[in-house]
Structures are given as C-alpha cells and as structure tokens.
Amino acid sequence: MMDDHVIEVDFTGQELFHTERNVDYFENAHHDMYKKNGYTYILYNETVLYNGDNFILDGFWVFDQSGVLLQDWRLFDHFQPARPALGMFGAEDYSHANALWADDNGDIFFNMRHLSALAKIKGDPLDPAFGEIIWRISGDPTELDFGMDFTMTSTAGGPVDFRQQHNPHLLPDGRLRCLTTG
DSSP: OBTTEEEEEOTTOOEEEEEEBTTTBOSEEEEEEEEETTEEEEEEEEEEEETTEEEEEEEEEEEOTTSOEEEEEEGGGTOOOSSOOOOSSSSEEOSOEEEEEEOTTOOEEEEETTTTEEEEEOOOTTSTTTTOEEEEEESOTTOOTTOOSSOOOOSSOSOSOOOSOEEEEEOTTSOEEEEOOO
C-alpha cells in the first residue's frame, strides 16, 4: 500500500488486485486495508473544511475483486469535530484511523486512534444500510467527542478506559480486543 496505489500479489508475484490514485480513488490511502468475503476495504484520509478550520478525517473504500469501487464511507458524513483544529501545518489529523477489520457478517470495526474511539459499521457494500453506524465506543472518559453507546467495566482492575488503540478484532469467544498505548 502506497499513497498512489494498492497492489495485492500472490506468493509467485502474480498481481491479484490493483487500484491507483487519480484513477480509482482521489484521497490518500493509508495505514490499513482488509480483505474479506471478496471485498477489499482500504482506509483513507481527506482534508475537510469545517467551521473555518481544516481537519484531516478518515474513511474507507470498498472495492470488489476486480478493483471496482463499490462504496465510499466518510467519517465526516457521520461526525463533525467538536473543537477547533490544533494542527500546526495546515490541517489537524483529528481522527487518525489506523485500522479496520471485518467480521463474518461483513460489518467493519473502524478504529480512530486520536479520538480513542471505535465504531462498528454496516460494511456489506450491497446492503442498502451500508455505512450505518451500529455502535460507538469511546475509551477516554474525558473526551467523548465521538459518542458512547456502552458502559465500560473492567474485570481486571485498574482504570476503565483505553486510549490511542490499534488493531481492533474479535476474539473467538466474542470479546473485542484492541492493543492500546494508554
């Protein structure tokens, strides 16, 4: 994955999937992609002007096996920043999505590191409900910009929070797991 193209190859080097910036997409592909049920999900970020400030917000594309873009999910369509931009170089990286993962139903776990938040999103690109947020969880109780649909508890003791997490996925027993730095 590079900003200007995404290529999948098999172990022999045969190209299986290819997309290219300014041909198949126009934003910056970054951080993560995931393949499930014949679809390739690719994270991207875009600069959005909101309330006079530039924010870098994230989204994801869904491509079919032949590289055709089927859906484009934009965070800005579901969430607007709650505070002014603090970016020093023209735009603030407000959400910084760094991972996405699809479950067996094709729903997407969309991880936003800078918001210390995670969303489960209807991810089947052929479903009329594609893109609807199923639930949201925010791990930093002092910043609930993205919202919260749960009450967190801990069975291990210590603070009941998470911050700046990576790699959300479901464990075999159905529990959600994220790697966290806080």
